[in-house]
Amino acid sequence: MDNQAVEMISKVLEESVKVVEEQVDAQLSQLNKIDEDELEKLKERRLEALKKAQKQKQEWLSKGHGEYKEIPSEKDFFSEVKESKKVVCHFYRNSTFRCKILDKHLAILAKKHVETKFIKLNVEKAPFLSERLRIKVIPTLALLIDGKTKDYVVGFTDLGNTDEFSTEMLEWRLGCADVINYSGNLMEPPTKTQKSGSKFTKVEKKTIRGRGHDSESDSEDD
Known part of the structure; x- marks a missing residue:
């Protein structure tokens, strides 16, 4: 080539x-x-x-989310619940010291979970509502979605039966009821370690109306 x-x-x-x-x-x-x-x-x-x-x-x-506030009367309860999809209402009494423990945790969660409204109501100012919702143990948290009560946290039984439960423990319990947007594992509480003498109560998601015996009660439980 x-x-x-x-x-x-x-x-x-x-x-x-x-x-x-x-x-x-x-x-x-x-x-x-x-x-x-x-x-x-x-x-x-x-x-x-x-x-x-x-x-x-x-x-x-x-609409008042982002802060934990007290409402003055049971009449205000209905308007507060009506305008918010998710509401946590703490029924308290000044003479019950465990209510003050809940106050501390709820104030923290109100700032963290702005998707939910956190309020408190003195049961002595809400006789009709307390009877209607069958509030007998103080403190009690009523957990409402779309204006309807879906669940209750009664006393501290679901929180480990101890006054020293963590904010994360309460957050988990509220997450189990879908009343807050919880990003953790709903199958287990955030910690399994508690002081001796206390015990966790396993809570199924959407448990309806628990009962506790560690807090002040107006009358006998059902």
């Missing part, structure tokens, strides 16, 4: 390689463009979700 033929073949091969390279570059460019477009769409969706979440948070805050 003479030099001229070799040169022609080499030229053809170079042109072929060049064409292939251009095709590959074009395909890569197209892929990069698709990736950039998808990335931009993801950013837009993420931004929209953040805006929606912020709007929802502002709506909750405008």
Whole structure:
């Protein structure tokens, strides 16, 4: 094969390689463009979700979420519950020291879980409501969703039967009732270690009306 033929073949091969390279570059460019477009769409969706979440948070805050507050009467209870999807109401009495223990934990959770309204009501100012909801043990937490009472936390039985339960333990218990958005494991309490003499009571999700004997009671339990 003479030099001229070799040169022609080499030229053809170079042109072929060049064409292939251009095709590959074009395909890569197209892929990069698709990736950039998808990335931009993801950013837009993420931004929209953040805006929606912020709007929802502002709506909750405008309804009194984000703080643990006392309502003055049982009449106010109905309006408070009506305007919020999820509500935790602490029925308390000033003379019951365990109510003050709950106050501390509920104030912390109110700030953390703005999706839920946290309120407290003195049972002495709410005779009709206490009778209607069968509030007999003090303290009792009524857990409401869509205006209906779905569950109760009565005394500290579900919290380990100890005055020294953690905020995380109460948070878990409220999560079991779906009254807060709980991100942990609902199958087990946040800790299994308690001081001697105390014992956990396993709580199934959506347990309806527990009963406790470690707190002050107005009358005999059912």
